[in-house]
Amino acid sequence: MCNDCSGDNQGEGGGESRRGFLRLGLMGAGAIAVSALGGAARADECMAFGADAQGAITPDQAVAKLMEGNARFLAGQSLHCDLLAQAEAVAEKQTPFACVLGCMDSRAAPELIFDQQIGDIFVSRVAGNLATPEIIGSFEYGTKVAGAKAIVVLGHSHCGAIKGAIDKADVGANLTALLDEIEPVVLAVHHEGERSSKNHELVEAVAEANARDAAAKLVAASPVLAERVAAGELVVVAAIYDIDTGAVRLLA
Numbered sequence: 001m002c003n004d005c006s007g008d009n010q011g012e013g014g015g016e017s018r019r020g021f022l023r024l025g026l027m028g029a030g031a032i033a034v035s036a037l038g039g040a041a042r043a044d045e046c047m048a049f050g051a052d053a054q055g056a057i058t059p060d061q062a063v064a065k066l067m068e069g070n071a072r073f074l075a076g077q078s079l080h081c082d083l084l085a086q087a088e089a090v091a092e093k094q095t096p097f098a099c100v101l102g103c104m105d106s107r108a109a110p111e112l113i114f115d116q117q118i119g120d121i122f123v124s125r126v127a128g129n130l131a132t133p134e135i136i137g138s139f140e141y142g143t144k145v146a147g148a149k150a151i152v153v154l155g156h157s158h159c160g161a162i163k164g165a166i167d168k169a170d171v172g173a174n175l176t177a178l179l180d181e182i183e184p185v186v187l188a189v190h191h192e193g194e195r196s197s198k199n200h201e202l203v204e205a206v207a208e209a210n211a212r213d214a215a216a217k218l219v220a221a222s223p224v225l226a227e228r229v230a231a232g233e234l235v236v237v238a239a240i241y242d243i244d245t246g247a248v249r250l251l252a
């Protein structure tokens with residue numbers, strides 16, 4: 001079976017590579033140039049993340065793999081794998097290596113900014129990247145049942161949910177209740193100057209604190225996750241995605 005970029009599910013070796021290259025040729029010179037940049041290493045990166053790879057990767061390596069993907073994204077060298085071939089490869093079983101808790105913001109799509117493919121990561125998204133009971137339960141599944149080795153809570157710059165929480169926006173019962181969940185974080189952030197969403201430094205400080213808070217809540221609220229962290233089978237980290245630059249920064 002083949003899971004590489006060529007998209008063919010039969011055969012191995014050069015013939016298949018040639019077919020894949022020819023098909024890339026039909027997509028235009030830009031696609032050919034991207035293919036030439038990566039060579040065989042890119043074909044390996046496009047292989048579906050299987051059970052053996054999941055079993056071998058460590059929690060720290062799982063985080064590093066995400067950051068390597070962000071480096072590709074930043075360099076304009078995202079993999080552009082054959083997603084349909086990957087869908088077929090993981091149709092019977094998924095073995096992702098990581099979970100990401102992100103904001104719903106349209107500019108902060110984890111699969112794109114971490115350059116990950118079908119079957120690679122579990123992603124839960126909600127405005128303000130909050131660790132709700134539903135999301136905690138989802139990650140218990142993703143880690144204990146499905147075997148993912150890392151959880152990254154991904155806050156981001158220019159976050160509307162953070163701004164709304166700072167301004168105590170009244171936007172209807174449901175959304176206001178969501179923003180209220182962030183209020184304790186807002187109150188805990190000590191920052192000189194104007195306490196409004198117009199204060200960019202305050203917005204970014206609260207976004208960082210909120211991501212750290214969610215990461216801590218995931219472990220504090222879940223004996224399942226806490227047990228795996230204590231056993232060295234899982235790492236939970238917070239990070240910030242800079243919308244202006246495309247860079248993800250892990251928070252200490």
Ligand SMILES: [Zn+2]
Nearest residue numbers: 103105159160
């Ligand atoms: Zn946001």
